[in-house]
Amino acid sequence: MRRLLDSINGPQDIKHFSLAELEQLAEEIRELLIHTVAATGGHLAPNLGVVELTLALHKMFDSPKDKFIWDVGHQSYVHKILTGRRTNFSTLRTTNGISGFPKRAESEHDAFGAGHSSTSISSALGIALARDMSGEKYNVVAVIGDGSLTGGEAYEALNHTGHLGVNLTVILNDNEMSIAKNVGAISEYLAKMRTAPTYSKVKRDIDFLLRSIPAIGESVAKAVERLKGSLKYLLVPGILFEELGFTYFGPIDGHNIPLILDVLTKAKSINGPVIVHIVTHKGKGYLPAEINPDKFHGVGPFCVETGEIIKPSGAPPSYTQVFGNAIVKLAERNPNIVAITAAMPDGTGLRNFAIKFPKRFFDVGIAEQHAVTMAAGLATQGKRPVVSIYSTFIQRAYDQILHDVCLQNLPVIFMLDRAGIVGEDGATHHGVFDYSFLRHIPNIVIMAPKDENELQNMLYTATELNAPVAIRFPRGSGIGVELQSEYTKLEIGKAENLSSGKDVVLLAVGALVEPCQKAAALLADKGIAAGVVNTRFIKPLDGQLIRQIARDTGIIVTVEDNVITGGFGSAVLEYTNSQHLNWVKVLRLGLPDKFIEHGPRNYLLNKYGLNAQGIADSVETFLSQFGARK
């Protein structure tokens, strides 16, 4: 059979396709998705779920004139394949290759960039309002998952859109899960709709009502009451959305192209906002992903035949795993410890905790704000909430950290996983701002472990401390140290002096302690004696040690995987300034004041000079220019 996909260079190329051709194309796209992601890693299951939807959207609408906005955006691969990025789709998520998320700079078909959840209806509304003000005519379509609908911003946008009555279409892509199984009343509501009684069932009930009423003393109200459970969904399907001002269609089978096209045609004719509720199967068409959609939500390279993940053998356990084990162990001894995740029980390593302590585990859905304030509430009653959220996603709860936790000085522990460079997910996902957005908040203690053992110790220390704490650690494997079974309480604000050096001292944080130690070895080869300090506490800083280094060496190099603006290096500058240590020379290494692109984590660390060689080179250059002692 001729491969249809080879002729697709833009959405116009599918306009004349028959239904049979579209269905053939869907299969070809699935093949491409599976084989590409098996090589590059990426978000497989979400994209397998939206193949038919995306084909129907591009058949019905005219991108880029019509605007598609993909919530989170990890489900935009099919859209990318159909909009001129088929031939370089193999470069997905690779250096200089195409992004795993919609990106305005990449294509005029990517109407709005994404990466974080629940923004699509807001941006779609902005675009639709601009269109109406300018008297233009085009369609605006936001595609949002049932998981993203648990985020408060999506509700804010529904509420405002329904109020304004603007023409736009929201496709609710309901696959009964976000990343893990969904939580929240709204997902139960969607489930009820999916199994709502059919018209004929309700008609039978009404017939029964009609027959029973005139007979005896049963009041109308009571009879109605018995009916209401089944009746209300027929009376007003999607009543929750209708109440918010939307016209609701659905639920319909999201893998049935003619059905989707039929409903989209109806939706187009409606004046005002429309919600089209489609039901899709995450991982559809690839059995391992259908069976285990969580695992294939975001996945590394895998074997297409078996579905087995290709892992570098013998890699040490990840920081996430170490945290997951440590919190279980600590919770066994300390009944006040509770754990909170925002839709990431697996990603954050909390699965075992959830199994072991189901009553002390809370998955709030994609609702970081609520997660943090709820934790503050728990803390007021003596609990020790551990909120585990990726660094980039906790940005959503900046105000709650400040206003609900730190202002009241409540002992909530924030585990910021995936801090620093995360790699292939790119600019929207790097956790490179957390030192800068946390450091200025009063009362908070900020730690970063140099290795897995220290992660355990820091978590333990935090559970024993009566203050808000953030512990920041990177994505991926630890450095492979042997794990101690007993945890040690760290002294707050005390750094660890790993090695002394008369020429310069590297103040390193977290994941960059190890490369700094290697850099010191490289520098030693060149006759430069560089000490290394494991900073441990970004706040409060170890002032005593900094003063000591200032006296002994006069040259400090700060090394962090955070933007240097407002980051750890700036904390050291602030300290030396406040102590009038003007004669200390400080070199700040970190990430520049720009958004960092996607690419392998090590590649990016190298590129930005944060590997051992890069650090050593920077230090050598600095010393050659400014190394003269005071």
Next chain:
Amino acid sequence: MRRLLDSINGPQDIKHFSLAELEQLAEEIRELLIHTVAATGGHLAPNLGVVELTLALHKMFDSPKDKFIWDVGHQSYVHKILTGRRTNFSTLRTTNGISGFPKRAESEHDAFGAGHSSTSISSALGIALARDMSGEKYNVVAVIGDGSLTGGEAYEALNHTGHLGVNLTVILNDNEMSIAKNVGAISEYLAKMRTAPTYSKVKRDIDFLLRSIPAIGESVAKAVERLKGSLKYLLVPGILFEELGFTYFGPIDGHNIPLILDVLTKAKSINGPVIVHIVTHKGKGYLPAEINPDKFHGVGPFCVETGEIIKPSGAPPSYTQVFGNAIVKLAERNPNIVAITAAMPDGTGLRNFAIKFPKRFFDVGIAEQHAVTMAAGLATQGKRPVVSIYSTFIQRAYDQILHDVCLQNLPVIFMLDRAGIVGEDGATHHGVFDYSFLRHIPNIVIMAPKDENELQNMLYTATELNAPVAIRFPRGSGIGVELQSEYTKLEIGKAENLSSGKDVVLLAVGALVEPCQKAAALLADKGIAAGVVNTRFIKPLDGQLIRQIARDTGIIVTVEDNVITGGFGSAVLEYTNSQHLNWVKVLRLGLPDKFIEHGPRNYLLNKYGLNAQGIADSVETFLSQFGARK
């Protein structure tokens, strides 16, 4: 008549009150509220609206064992009066007096602090979960306004609470407005409920249905369709909340104490979360506030007899007013300018814009996240959105500023009103973190005007610039300069050198330029030649000027009304560090690393050394210690 209020020292003192006594007490409390707020300023109208509700709550429940959580918290005055703070209620919002918001440090009856909106259900859920885990028995009651319900965090919390089925009571205090008239589909929904058909009306309709069905070919579905508008609210009142897993009661009259007590009794007996929808009148019992609840939402001192606000005569127009006029003028010439507020059309000075350009004005409700992403959407289509949100409230949208606006480098303009010390509203409302949480975000331009003219020029400059911009300005009156009618485009990143000084240069931002000029005069009297620079751009900094000052003077003093951690002074340290200007001595004046208490703005500026005398003193001391030239 004996004054009942004089005997109230705690909630136990009203337990035995008869209904008549409670109603008398309500009137006495209203008297106290009106006369106190007339003297101190504060949130009058919201508190007048909840007098009966608060009495009923304290009659029914046992605080502090039972927990009340007041959303936003500006309606907690009555609660404070009833819980041991009656005698010092006259110190409301004054220095060392009681806070205008619930504050855990102030009373065990304040179960959770507040100030920002839409956090109450989250914190209540956290408290209720802690209670259940510990096997304790008490009631948790969150009181939230219809306005706060537009905030996404409230929805996240409803969704999670409904899912968990935890015992807690949400009182929806529906006064048909937040601060201004409410917007959003949810408020229209509440309005529909308030006017829902009565049971007898629906019974008549059902009778009609019964009679008409057997007759002719009218299908059941069609008949049902005609009924649904009136039927659904009777079938399931509060269906939206019921769908989210709550048991709904209401709407009921929130000024009818026995009715509230009756419904609270029912609510107490329900297993699982309950929402009690009460309707209150903002400003109830004080005619000027009933007529104009917006004006008396948060109000300065006023005359009780006339309701007239007591204003210092001849004060120059506020920055807010200047902004409000300037944006109208600019919008007349530039049709792409649109304005967005989050429930503050008056507070942000956008009322005239809204009247003049209703189609270009958007009040999104208390939904800062949505406001910012929607603005990003508008900007992608060539609009110039001006988002006017108080500095402290834009904290809610930190992630959206970073991820939706700056990452895509979209030209959204943020007007951060009430930046710096706001005064009497205290720790939850000071806008003292914005330089620190914005400065590290790539692409953003941050400005602060030294006076009203510069505010106009900065707004104009921003509308002509293709980049995200934040303009930060203080609460209250400008300094009284004559307003230019034509605006000047400022050069990006260029500071204004106001005066030279050979001994030291003060780099001042925004509202602190004026006191720095006065400080320079004070210093001149002491023989110290201090130059003053109006920094204008916090990002990008005027590096050339800083290098020049470094060469000429060697001593820089940065002066900001922001926390010094990560703030403007740190930007200067980062710059001098990056340029290896090690010999420059920098003194950073600003706010310390702690939450700042409430009190008059000038009092707090003085206390923290940011008035002219304080600045001069700090500079003099610094020079005496470190003034020796390099």
